[in-house]
Amino acid sequence: MSASQAQIQLTVNGQQASVDVPPMKRLLDVLREDLGLTGAKEGCGEGECGSCSVRMNGELVNSCLVPILQAANARIETVEGLAIDAELHPLQKAFLECGGAQCGICTPGMLMAATHLLAHNPHPSIEEIREGLAGNLCRCTGFIKIFDSVIAAAAMGGNPTHAR
Amino acid sequence: MRGNPEAHQLIAPGTLSAVIAQLARAPGEWTPIAGGTELMVAHAAGRLTAPKLISLWSLPELSFLRVTENEISIGGGVTFGQIRSHSAIAADFPLLSRAASWIGSIANQNRATIAGNIVNGSPAADAPPALLVYDAEIELISQRGLRRLPYADFHLGYKRSVLMPDELALALHLPRRFAKHAQYLRKVGTRKAMAITKIALAATAIVENETITEIRLAAASVADRPIRLTATEAALIGKKLSSNTMREARKVLLNEVRPIDDIRSTAEYRKHVAANLLDEFLSELAIDSTHEGLSA
Secondary structure (H helix, E strand, O other): OOOOOEEEEEEEOOEEEEEEEOOOOEHHHHHHHHOOOOOOOOOOOOOOOOOOEEEEOOEEEEHHHOEHHHHOOOEEEOHHHOOEOOEOOHHHHHHHHHOOOOOOOOHHHHHHHHHHHHHHOOOOOHHHHHHHOOOOOOOOOOOHHHHHHHHHHHHOOOOOOOOO | OOOOHHHOEEEOOOOHHHHHHHHHHOOOOOEEEOOOOOHHHHHHOOOOOOOEEEEOOOOHHHOOEEEOOOEEEEEOOOEHHHHHOOHHHHHHOHHHHHHHHOOOOHHHHOOOEHHHHHHOOOOOOOHHHHHHHOOOEEEEEEOOEEEEEEHHHOEEEOOEEOOOOOOEEEEEEEEOOOOOOEEEEEEEOOOOOOOOOOEEEEEEEEEEOOEEEEEEEEEEOOOOOOEEOHHHHHHHOOOEOOHHHHHHHHHHHHHHOOOOOOOOOOHHHHHHHHHHHHHHHHHHHHHHHHOOOOOO
């Protein structure tokens, strides 16, 4: 059985986008396959690892669990939207400086979860950082360097409000 | 990703009345999907059998939180992220706030809804024990009308409930009369975030002159559905809080719970830990009552 396609409009990192896809196609796959944004990664595909984290209408979500129809007219932010031109986001700078990224698979999700955390809580405690990133798994760093990166980014002024 | 998105229809009628009209036209044909934290997992694994899905996500009629003098009503589409950040829920129903805060991760809490947690019917679900010890009522809606019943009567067995194929869970209603109760909730799992419960116990109680005058106990993962431990409650009500009472209650609980062995734990472990959690709650209660402070 074949379901009909749906014409979906959404805003991704401030840009209008339109896709013609099956309504049950995952937001993750639309980002990667239809829009060419391969920052969000598929780790577990079941909402456990957070490597596909993006923000949808300002809320952190696992894009592997969002059918694209539910993202119709939504505002999506992905890791590709963090840096402004060549200027890295403070979190990206901090991850580089503190060794918060090793193999890099979890990094886009970590950055989005950390962005979400700092948007709500510009100076989180270590406990709050641990909770904010608890849905994001890393098999390289042992997490400590990631927590250090978030602390460093918060000290740098954390989370500049993007105009877009 | 083993599921095929082209094998499923998904529609989003956009209003509650349009959704229940669609359900009424062909009861059982359409599977409601809200935040997808259950069904999209099945989809990715190729286990989603429902060919036709109907979206409830962001329906305004299911997204309300209403505080009146006597109760707090939570729309079925309210997410656990919204529940944990709601100050009136935190003040009156702290166990529900706490349960919301340890469901999955932040990203899951932003999508998982309270009605989804209930109608999915898992015996291990996080919200049900708290709802049970607060005497919550559940309101169901279909084109035939509304009905409201004690949440304790909702589940009938493993993944079975009174919900008819044309019905949706419209709201949970929590009576605001637990401010003076001692309250307890503990979840035992492998880690704080993401872990599905091995065993959880919730309780509300009132102790007067060292005697238990009111007690409600509910547990997850000890039966085929979330349950009130009514036999254990009966062994405690009207009793002095003594070590003898606690020993007796422990015995009753060990007979009352019927956990299973599964990938997360064993029946034996679950029984013992359930009894230990009861001991912990009753010990806290005994300490609090001798200090005459009843907030746990």
